[in-house]
Amino acid sequence: MKFIPRRPTGNINVTKTSAIREFLALAGGLLAIILVLYLSLGVAVEILVPHLSAGIEQAMAVNLLPRMMGKEIDDTKSRELQPLLDRLQEHCTKLPYHCTIKVSSSPKVNALALPGGTILIFSGLLDTLTSENELAFVLGHEMGHFAHRDHLRGLGRGLVFMAISTALFGPHNQINRLAARFLNLTELSFSRHQETAADHFALEVLHCTYGHVGGALTFFEKLAAAKHSRYNKISFFSSHPLTPERVHDLQVYSRQRGFGSGKLTPLRDNL
Secondary structure: OOOOOOOOOOOOOOOOOOHHHHHHHHHHHHHHHHHHHHHHHHHHHHHHHHHOOHHHHHHHHHHHHHHHHOOOEOHHHHHHHHHHHHHHHHHHOOOOOOOEEEEEOOOOOOEEEEOOOEEEEEHHHHOOOOEHHHHHHHHHHHHHHHHHOHHHHHHOHHHHHHHHHHHHHOOOOHHHHHHHHHOOHHHOOOOHHHHHHHHHHHHHHHHHHHOOOOOOOHHHHHHHHOOOHHHHOOOEEOOEEOOHHHHHHHHHHHHHHOOOOOOOOEOOOOO
16 A cells, blocks of 8 residues: 555644643642642641750851841940840750840840840840849740740741751751841741740749849830830830730739749949
8 A cells, every 4th residue: 555645634733732721730730839848848847846956056057147137236235245144044044055145236126036045135125124124034035935946936947948958068058058048037926825935934034033023014014105106116026026915914924923023123324
């Protein structure tokens, strides 16, 4: 039989499926993969954080701290405040590492617990304080986040990448540097349960140090009553929201533990 070539009846190089439909299918598949990865990392955070060693955390801090603290660090004030933090930690807490304090020359009214045991406190916060007791409560609260590893959960999924890469390749690797670029202070937020636990920790530290919890509510009361726009723009701290329920809980917990008030220790004028 003789073969007779024939032209194809249609263009075999063009799919009969709609290009838009193919794009949507691919986009949907990619979105599903990203969602599964995101949720999986969330689970990984809860599994990894309680078992993350202090050494690994401090190694990760090598890349994180310079970006988180910025360049406006007041070394003089930091050194002046360090003895108070040392006293609180040595006598009234059990943390996996020695904590250090850094004062940022910024009008922000805030304080943050950063990986590796660093407490970043802004000069705007110091300007609102009149007693050492108020400052001790704030520092105790941040140490509470260290004790419960809340600061690592707050940074969350990015730290999973950093923890794994640090364990495998050491602290100075390109993966850590890349992850550090995407981790910033806005990610440090805590749940109501985490805030309550940190507040209770701070009250225990305050009572252990001074024999009373005077000053614990003073700072809250100042912010609640403040009319200055700088205070009105924040809700206690952006990462530590102030709520009436939170203040009430402090009062209830103090009564339950039998914590009373007492004489406040003035804060030095040069701070």
